[in-house]
Amino acid sequence: MTTTTTASLFYRCHSSSSLNFKCELESPAKTRLFSPATGRHVVRSLKACRIRCSSSDPSSRHVFVSSRRQMAVLLSTVQLLSHWLPPDGKAADMYPLMKDEIRRVVTKGKAAGVLRLVFHDAGTFELDDNTGGINGSIVYELERPENAGLKRSLKVLEKAKIKVDEIQPVSWADMIAVGGSEAVSMCGGPTIPVVLGRLDSMQPDPEDKLPPESLNASGLKECFQRKGFSTQELVALSGAHTIGSKGFGDPFTFDNAYYKILLKKPWSSTTSKMTSMVGLPSDHALVEDDECLRWVKEYAEDQDKFFRDFTNAYIKLVNSGAKWKTL
Numbered sequence: 073m074t075t076t077t078t079a080s081l082f083y084r085c086h087s088s089s090s091l092n093f094k095c096e097l098e099s100p101a102k103t104r105l106f107s108p109a110t111g112r113h114v115v116r117s118l119k120a121c122r123i124r125c126s127s128s129d130p131s132s133r134h135v136f137v138s139s140r141r142q143m144a145v146l147l148s149t150v151q152l153l154s155h156w157l158p159p160d161g162k163a164a165d166m167y168p169l170m171k172d173e174i175r176r177v178v179t180k181g182k183a184a185g186v187l188r189l190v191f192h193d194a195g196t197f198e199l200d201d202n203t204g205g206i207n208g209s210i211v212y213e214l215e216r217p218e219n220a221g222l223k224r225s226l227k228v229l230e231k232a233k234i235k236v237d238e239i240q241p242v243s244w245a246d247m248i249a250v251g252g253s254e255a256v257s258m259c260g261g262p263t264i265p266v267v268l269g270r271l272d273s274m275q276p277d278p279e280d281k282l283p284p285e286s287l288n289a290s291g292l293k294e295c296f297q298r299k300g301f302s303t304q305e306l307v308a309l310s311g312a313h314t315i316g317s318k319g320f321g322d323p324f325t326f327d328n329a330y331y332k333i334l335l336k337k338p339w340s341s342t343t344s345k346m347t348s349m350v351g352l353p354s355d356h357a358l359v360e361d362d363e364c365l366r367w368v369k370e371y372a373e374d375q376d377k378f379f380r381d382f383t384n385a386y387i388k389l390v391n392s393g394a395k396w397k398t399l
Contacts, residue, residue: 166240167268170247173232174254180324183255184316185225190252190390191312192219193245196281197393199300204281205393208244208272218282245270249390256386259315261326262379264386271395285352289361292354300392301385307358307367308381309389319350331372334359 178186189210196204214223233247246268253264283295296306314320314330319338321329338347339356358364371378 166236166242167250167266169239170232170236170242170250170268171254173235174229174247174251175258176235177228177231178251178255178258180259180315182225182228183259184323185221186229186251187255187312187315189222189225189229189248190386191309192222192282193248194389194392195283195299196277197299198281199298202393204277206245206249206270206390207277207393207395208248208270209275209277210248211244212276216279218284242268243270243272245272245394252390253386255315256312256326256382259324259326262383264383266387266390269397271397273395283354285354287354287357289357289364292357293361293363301388303363304367304381305385305388307364307371308378308385310355310358311371311378311382313351313355318352318355319347328371328375328378330355331368331378334368335372 190206192213193208193210194206196209197206198204210219210222211226213219214226229247229251232251233242233244236242236247246266249266249270250268253266257263283292287295292306293303296303301309311328311330314328315326316323320333321327333350334355337356337359338350341347358368371381
């Protein structure tokens with residue numbers, strides 16, 4: 073005779089489809105896991121017990137765990153993983169929920185501002201002392217001159233965050249990282265996956281950590297190197313200026329027009345005041361440096377390569393300096 077004690081260790085497991093899992097602790101009656109006298113479950117010995125793991129997938133088979141070591145590992149793992157699940161047991165739902173809510177409030181016209189939030193929150197990172205980085209501290213830094221205009225972008229993203237927080241609170245750092253990736257995607261750029269779990273800072277980052285717009289190529293490369301980025305990554309990330317009001321093609325389309333226009337150097341024109349206003353000095357500097365110019369030319373000729381390199385550099389950017397949730 074066997075007494076079965078059922079424990080719902082996972083309510084749902086999300087992958088490509090949603091599956092229900094159940095783990096049952098089975099033991100022969102003689103171990104008396106259930107005491108009719110006290111109405112309590114009492115484990116006297118685990119030697120004759122086993123755990124049966126089953127799935128709602130009709131093609132799957134039951135898996136039995138019988139050794140004490142296997143059961144200890146299984147139960148410990150379940151306990152640890154449970155700390156990562158939100159109260160409703162739908163951790164895997166948070167990422168698509170965040171993306172959906174962001175797309176409800178962020179239009180193509182607002183995408184450049186949201187993407188700029190990412191660079192100004194994460195751009196404070198310094199590799200040497202591991203300070204700054206993407207930590208949501210931008211919410212305390214909106215009055216700084218270099219962050220002018222970002223208050224509007226943050227308010228837009230806040231509308232999405234309020235909705236997400238009603239289901240499960242998320243950090244500003246995660247919200248900004250996902251917001252930037254969605255801004256790129258909705259404007260026709262690459263789809264950039266973002267891992268969740270960043271923690272927010274409770275104070276502003278040190279001042280004067282962002283690269284000034286007036287830097288020449290040498291200064292830009294030195295600044296980005298301090299943040300752990302190569303010259304190639306510098307040039308790839310600069311391509312974010314392809315959207316917005318900097319004058320690089322269609323302001324609502326994320327493509328490689330930025331690099332094509334850089335090569336034309338329209339700001340050098342003396343016949344048009346409008347073309348002289350295209351880009352920032354830090355943009356112009358990229359085509360005045362041989363090392364940077366190499367990548368400008370490559371991205372101007374190959375948009376797919378630009379998209380791949382931008383994706384990799386963006387992922388690195390939104391992980392730089394991040395503090396992560398731990399168990």
